[in-house]
Amino acid sequence: MTASSLKPSRSLFRLPGFLSVMDRYIIGELILPFLFGVGAFSSLGVSVGALFELIRRVTESGLPLSIALQVLSLRFPEFIAYAFPMSTLLATLMTYSRLSSDSELIALKASGVSVVRLMVPALIVCLAVTGLTFAFNELIVPAANYRATITLARALDEEDPPFQENNILFQEFQSVKQEDGDRRDELTRLFYAREFDGQQMKALTILDFTQEGLSQIVSAKAAQWNTAQKTWDFSEGTIYVVSPDGAFRNIVKFDNQQLQLPRTPLDLASRRRDYNEMNIAQSMDYLQVLQQSGDTDKIRKLKVRIQQKYALPFVCVSFGLVGAALGASLERAGKATGFAISIVIIFSYYLLAVVSGSIAQVGTIPPVVGAWLPNIFGLVAAIWLIRRSSR
Structure with a gap:
């Protein structure tokens, strides 16, 4: 088998013609696992993060079912945005492990394709998903979260006045x-x-x-x-x-x-939106107000959240490269194994993100370091795994 024999016939999507046959083939293989991951992770997230609480509200507080469904639909964009990085990891890990187990990576290496070159299709997908995640978090998620909060509060007669009393x-x-x-x-x-x-x-x-x-x-x-x-x-x-x-x-x-x-x-x-209900521009406006108040704790916390809004989309790159490098070294890993490894990596990343963010909020490290440190660790791990696979 040679690189020229790879055809992107299995892909359901037309990809740009300027990409090589190998790139289009691997990207096509990545798309379906990515979509599966988005559906699985977002459904799991919305079930744990919103569905159970809404069911409790319906049974205990008399929340109308129609309102509950409306709030649930408004919360979905947030969990879809969270699912993008996780799905990138799952897609690259499963795709490259399948290519390795089917000896397709061996054929490509025998044709003179380096491991670094094999990572290029994964990087292209990661950058595309990074842009998509950033757009979701800026244009859709804050407005949807704010609308969900207002809708739920009005239905339960718990809406706060639009100002501090x-x-x-x-x-x-x-x-x-x-x-x-x-x-x-x-x-x-x-x-x-x-x-x-x-x-x-x-x-x-x-x-x-x-x-x-x-x-x-x-x-x-x-x-x-x-x-x-x-x-x-x-x-x-x-x-x-x-x-x-x-x-x-x-x-x-x-x-x-x-x-x-x-x-x-x-x-x-004036009543302010929650951190998850503001995009970067709105957060920067609020930061200017807080800086005049001199409340250092709130200022530091908001600075960390703003940096996290920048850093979160780029975790797609770290996850994608780690998944591709790790998958290329797993010759006989099944889908269950790939999913399990993805869960471990995701849990480790978000644990590190919570810890570093908390340390930054107390002022021990700068906000930019606290927000970007997990991404840096991910990139270092990806580079190490790629170099290890190249030997």
Whole structure:
């Protein structure tokens, strides 16, 4: 058997003509196991992650079956996106192990095709699935998850108001140069409102540190954001001007007063989507709001999630190359063996992803390292397996 005798007749899909016969043949062999994996893994994921909970809601909370089915359909895109990397691993592992057990890889190697060259079709499929995964996670999954959350909450009368009702706290920081030349973030303003009804902040207290020492305290009954003039309109309040030594220098009472303060407290009080309900652009917008608040824990967590949104699609490349290299070295591995190996690799990857992500969220390692570390390990493992198969 030679490389020229391979024909892509078994493929049900037409592939680009610029690919070689060998490439089209192997890619054609990869497609059906990949589709099988998408169906199997997404069905398993939605059953564990959504179906059982919805059944409980139907039986215990009286959720209408039609709403449950609607929510289930809206949750499917998320699990399909999760299934893409896993299906890539399964497809490459099963396809290359079958080619090895049927001695087709031996024939190709005897024709002068290197192991690295044999990995090219797998890499092409991996890159295509990476783009597909990224598109799903950005264009479909966040909107579908958000719609599922709103639909379920409305059906159960558990929908939260579209804003934070109590205890709105905003801390504004400014980078200040120290005597040693280093820069450090220092608190310049603290904004607190006890209540928010969607339009007005109520029972406000603002501490202003923009000058040396505490320079101003504002206490007001209510405040509302003025969209036209981009200021806050305060009502029924008092301004306390404080000297650097702590003595009151002046006290001014007012019925109505406009103050030039950031809009950020209103942004913080507005209801935000969950991390899985935002795409990268929405997450970056929210990050800008959080950075003005100075909440380092939330900022770090969001930075890790943003990097994970970039890293997740590229795990398809790591999984695909690992599966291809490992499958090429398994001469008599059946489908059950390939599926079992895939489960072990997937579990190991996601365990490492959870651990590294958690370490990054506490600040031990940078967010980019915590998000991309599992992918790096996967690529290193793939390179090692390919070099081992080339010997």
